[in-house]
């Protein structure tokens with residue numbers, strides 16, 4: 001999107017106490033993988049709770065273009081997979097819109113097939129680095145026959161007749177890179193090993209095991225994970241209930257913490273420990289979050305979160321926690337803006353290559369609303385003002401980034417002056433119900 005005039009802004013105003021019970025949409029990471037693995041497996045996969053956001057629907061379209069049958073019946077998505085090793089060459093480019101996860105994982109999934117596949121996306125996705133996925137794929141025998149400068153999209157892959165298994169040490173903390181190599185390994189003879197020095201979200205490993213892949217994980221004495229997958233095995237269709245997305249839950253959660261008098265319940269939130277760093281951090285800041293009714297839901301733990309307005313204090317977030325809350329720094333920065341004292345966040349280099357440069361986007365947005373912050377190369381320090389007096393009044397550039405849009409709308413609920421974000425449409429990539437859900441809780445957003 002380049003023409004500024006096509007953007008539709010949204011404005012949030014200081015709100016009364018937020019109250020009520022909500023359910024956030026299904027986890028985005030699990031939803032993408034449900035479509036991919038269901039589309040690849042033999043037989044039928046049935047999915048409830050799927051996130052019907054644009055990013056995930058694009059993954060569904062890509063799987064359909066490669067032969068999977070996907071339809072919705074009532075609340076359920078029903079997939080007839082192509083069967084193992086039987087993806088078809090798509091007839092046109094696969095358009096992933098704004099989705100890093102969809103595009104990078106699919107590059108792995110299709111890269112080792114003896115076919116040609118072209119990947120396209122929006123301006124944000126075209127700016128994101130793809131070499132991190134293309135380099136290991138090249139080692140496996142995949143050719144990148146066309147790409148924009150710097151290994152960016154649009155790009156075209158040509159798969160080998162027969163791919164080589166590799167042993168690959170993931171050079172940055174990235175579940176997308178780990179997953180792309182593991183998915184490429186599915187169609188590769190022999191054993192591919194992914195070495196993960198810093199653990200990231202483990203949905204690919206858990207779900208592939210659930211679909212019947214021959215995958216094992218060993219953690220060595222230094223905490224390094226060795227993930228081994230034997231290719232050319234069989235995946236079989238599964239029944240999946242997608243739990244609520246903790247990354248989406250973080251928005252109403254922080255909103256309730258910073259709007260005085262609030263008391264809300266968010267039901268059925270995924271509590272996988274590789275995803276709950278935001279809850280740990282907010283608890284350290286003094287947040288009142290009760291984790292209720294912890295239960296198992298199809299191999300993942302879920303819980304209901306009761307959240308009450310809290311007097312937050314600034315903290316130093318351990319950099320080692322970053323992979324477990326990587327998408328939550330923008331909303332954490334908003335909590336920090338209403339906390340007493342200084343919050344220091346470090347180890348954030350990956351934030352520069354998300355849908356936007358999130359470090360810069362957050363810092364500019366905070367400054368535009370009168371919040372004192374310092375942006376470092378890979379760090380952000382926010383000096384909060386608990387009463388929100390004099391704060392707000394700015395317009396925030398979202399840069400095609402859903403989390404920037406939602407974070408700053410949450411800010412507007414707790415500060416003196418209105419906060420405007422320049423684009424609301426981008427929120428549909430991950431949380432189409434966001435505006436309605438927040439209004440139902442009592443938020444003044446329009």
Ligand SMILES: O=C(O)C1=C[C@@H](OP(=O)(O)O)[C@@H](O)[C@H](O)C1
Pocket residue numbers: 028029030101173174175176177179201326327350
């Ligand atoms: O694997 C996944 O589902 C995701 C991995 C993370 O990206 P990176 O692998 O780039 O850290 C995260 O930011 C993204 O929202 C979802």
Ligand SMILES: C=C(OP(=O)(O)O)C(=O)O
Pocket residue numbers: 028098099100101102327354355403430
């Ligand atoms: C980084 C994100 O997603 P993706 O990489 O899939 O675009 C996100 O949702 O915050």
